[in-house]
Amino acid sequence: MKDKKVEKLIVAEKARQKKVVNLIASENYVSADVLKALGSESVNKYAEGYAGARYYGGNEVVDQIENLCKERALKLFGLDPKVWAVNVQSLSGSPANVAVYTAVLPLGAKIMGMSLDQGGHLTHGHKASVTGKWWKQIPYGLDKDSELLDYDELLKIAMLEKPDMLVMGYTAYSKIIDWHKMKMVADSAGAHVHVDMSHIAGLVAGGVYPSPFEYADTVMTTTHKTLRGPRSALIFSRIDDRKLYEKIDKAVFPGMQGGPHMNQIAAVAVALGEAAKPDFKKYAKQVVKNTKVLANTLAKKGWRIVSKGTDTHLFLVDTWMNGKGISGKAASDLLEQNGIIVNKNTIPFDVRSPMDPSGIRLGTAAETTRGKKEKDMIKTAEKIDKLLRS
Numbered sequence: 406m407k408d409k410k411v412e413k414l415i416v417a418e419k420a421r422q423k424k425v426v427n428l429i430a431s432e433n434y435v436s437a438d439v440l441k442a443l444g445s446e447s448v449n450k451y452a453e454g455y456a457g458a459r460y461y462g463g464n465e466v467v468d469q470i471e472n473l474c475k476e477r478a479l480k481l482f483g484l485d486p487k488v489w490a491v492n493v494q495s496l497s498g499s500p501a502n503v504a505v506y507t508a509v510l511p512l513g514a515k516i517m518g519m520s521l522d523q524g525g526h527l528t529h530g531h532k533a534s535v536t537g538k539w540w541k542q543i544p545y546g547l548d549k550d551s552e553l554l555d556y557d558e559l560l561k562i563a564m565l566e567k568p569d570m571l572v573m574g575y576t577a578y579s580k581i582i583d584w585h586k587m588k589m590v591a592d593s594a595g596a597h598v599h600v601d602m603s604h605i606a607g608l609v610a611g612g613v614y615p616s617p618f619e620y621a622d623t624v625m626t627t628t629h630k631t632l633r634g635p636r637s638a639l640i641f642s643r644i645d646d647r648k649l650y651e652k653i654d655k656a657v658f659p660g661m662q663g664g665p666h667m668n669q670i671a672a673v674a675v676a677l678g679e680a681a682k683p684d685f686k687k688y689a690k691q692v693v694k695n696t697k698v699l700a701n702t703l704a705k706k707g708w709r710i711v712s713k714g715t716d717t718h719l720f721l722v723d724t725w726m727n728g729k730g731i732s733g734k735a736a737s738d739l740l741e742q743n744g745i746i747v748n749k750n751t752i753p754f755d756v757r758s759p760m761d762p763s764g765i766r767l768g769t770a771a772e773t774t775r776g777k778k779e780k781d782m783i784k785t786a787e788k789i790d791k792l793l794r795s
């Protein structure tokens with residue numbers, strides 16, 4: 406690069422990523438091909454509108470890129486293009502959720518979403534996000550004893566509050582969601598079913614987590630977590646008389662944004678192609694195996710794993726353990742000083758603050774991409790245990 410200052414920082418970040426053990430549950434390492442697509446000339450193209458109906462000339466190639474990306478997205482999740490549509494232009498997960506709500510709900514409608522401190526996401530109706538200002542969150546959480554979804558309790562909330570939409574899919578829930586039971590909760594209120602599968606999309610694609618599509622009206626996923634693509638988002642919608650896809654397309658453009666990032670869409674297409682390969686199934690399987698070993702080894706060492714374990718790529722550790730342990734911030738800082746990167750995280754019913762909560766969140770999607778196996782997870786768990794005890 407001619408710009409040596411920026412080049413130095415890029416090289417430094419690459420070196421940092423190489424030398425740490427990355428247990429951030431929402432991160433991953435993209436392939437060289439995904440990077441190449443991101444850095445390609447498609448970045449130069451303005452393409453406001455949708456394939457075949459743009460506001461600028463010169464779109465004959467990027468139209469093909471966008472159509473290929475859509476085709477691969479539907480195919481990866483086994484969706485019939487006569488039954489499901491997909492929008493691939495949303496820049497990332499938060500605006501994608503807002504676009505879905507804008508398309509489906511009137512302002513002020515009720516969104517039943519998991520509270521942030523229980524494992525939900527800001528855009529599931531939290532007050533700090535526009536989703537909690539433009540719509541009203543009906544919060545739900547986990548059962549206090551089991552730290553699992555309590556479907557009977559959710560049913561009671563839904564029948565009482567009659568939400569317009571039920572949002573499911575979380576950022577810190579380690580167990581399998583029973584989509585069928587959640588659909589029954591939504592149906593009890595006549596609510597629209599929206600799934601945010603950002604965290605688990607790669608596991609769904611890899612066949613190690615049940616697919617939510619049978620039960621959903623709309624599904625949003627980011628593409629950069631377990632799915633191992635660039636930062637972006639996909640919005641799937643069921644094709645029926647409601648014409649959700651038309652409303653969603655309009656909500657994304659011109660509702661939320663102008664020109665789509667065509668280099669990003671090209672890179673998503675590459676990642677979706679990679680996720681369709683048999684190797685990706687092996688990867689997803691290994692992610693779950695690694696996570697279970699990491700969690701079980703820490704549990705054996707005496708650390709409390711929230712929800713008593715994991716079926717996915719992530720889990721929460723209660724490091725505070727009612728004052729007998731170490732706070733989440735202190736744990737995260739200490740691990741970082743020793744080359745292990747995690748994030749501090751509230752645990753359900755946390756008595757501490759989000760800035761210094763009782764836990765940390767660990768995930769193995771990134772390290773599994775780097776070829777780590779069960780034996781490496783045991784070593785990592787032993788190192789974490791030793792550091793936290795020190």
Ligand code: DSN
Nearest residue numbers: 430431498526576577
């Ligand atoms: N920031 C993401 C995560 O870490 O789960 C969610 O947006």
